[in-house]
């Protein structure tokens with residue numbers, strides 16, 4: 467273990483010696499913990515990190531003046547759409563996706579290292595229950611959508627595995643691993659669930675000093691979901707994929723309740739187009755919607771943040787009335803293993819960190835703990851989508867928001883992306899699936915409930931219906947259970963009920 471003298475000398479070189487200012491008064495245990503936390507920080511890298519954070523934060527933000535002239539929507543030949551395509555083509559994408567899954571060439575990778583500060587829970591977001599009748603957590607819903615393996619097996623008659631890689635951070639690894647163990651890995655084979663940890667970086671004050679959150683602890687934060695690329699290298703994850711024969715990786719965020727793991731349609735589209743990198747997108751709801759836009763800058767594919775685009779440009783429309791810059795990024799990607807290898811080996815150092823200004827609790831000069839009311843600290847984060855520009859053959863794939871995207875970001879006090887909106891999105895989708903499969907819903911007297919002419923994302927559906935992913939992955943195959951039957955709300959179609967409803971073979 468490094469001595470206090472050694473650590474102090476390294477911190478001096480980094481201009482961060484203040485981190486040891488309470489060291490002398492600490493008991494041996496906390497002092498050792500602080501030294502152990504500080505020892506691995508490389509002096510030059512730490513110096514640069516702190517200077518860079520303060521300088522980046524001092525830069526003016528807002529729309530970039532010269533951006534409009536450099537911006538273009540993606541060329542049409544680079545964009546696929548799940549809804550604006552004929553059924554045969556869609557089916558061919560899906561078939562190809564299932565073929566690759568059956569060949570064991572597809573893996574999924576979950577980004578679950580975030581701290582979920584806006585949601586405000588003390589445990590990983592994946593363990594959150596949005597209040598579904600089944601009380602399932604986000605992690606459980608995702609684990610059960612691994613049913614896609616079963617669907618591939620049924621089509622191709624071969625056993626296959628989709629390994630599930632889960633990137634965590636110091637904040638989420640312990641509880642996530644524990645949670646999976648407690649739930650028996652949701653009946654998945656633990657050998658196919660690979661958890662690994664991303665790095666942390668110190669949070670920095672506006673004047674470029676790393677922040678002490680306690681006398682014996684530096685305020686550290688995960689290095690953003692773009693920390694993925696370093697973490698892949700740190701833990702030899704790509705080598706693990708290679709050993710398993712994985713060629714294609716579906717990367718997604720923990721908080722999208724509708725996410726389709728290893729979506730065969732998306733995978734198949736990307737593979738048939740020969741893409742090395744792909745992004746699922748949804749049509750922006752309005753010019754003002756605060757999502758990044760997938761487009762081109764100087765002819766190169768990128769995600770441009772909404773704050774960088776002027777309102778006039780954001781409002782531009784095509785002759786058919788759609789927004790010109792409509793491709794909303796939902797942080798849901800396809801990568802070939804080869805592309806990830808090139809990124810981790812060559813391009814990762816060129817990814818520019820982004821500045822996030824946050825309220826970071828700290829100890830003041832007297833050693834008193836302060837919970838700031840205003841943002842006081844800078845967290846530097848890399849973004850997973852910043853690698854798009856390195857792709858040789860990038861494609862975007864537009865999907866329907868009501869089918870595939872409803873993120874959980876905020877507590878219920880906010881007006882968007884809350885537990886309520888996520889729960890409603892899932893239950894509305896399942897209600898639609900049930901109607902499409904020929905179910906009717908009944909009121910308390912057993913009379914048919916009228917079907918509404920349309921379903922609004924701002925209202926609960928007229929009846930509660932939740933379909934287990936173990937019964938249906940994306941709405942398929944429900945007719946055998948539901949066709950022509952009437953159900954009272956709530957209908958929870960899980961495996962047990964499915965067995966009861968299934969016609970008996972004579």
Ligand code: UTP
Pocket residue numbers: 577578579580581582583584585591633635664688689690691692693718719720721847875
């Ligand atoms: P968000 O940017 O929404 O951040 O993450 P968050 O940490 O979950 O929530 P806030 O901002 O603190 O409220 C989008 C996705 O990226 C992952 C998150 O777990 C989520 O799946 N992420 C984020 C990481 O894996 N690592 C990070 O360092 C940050």
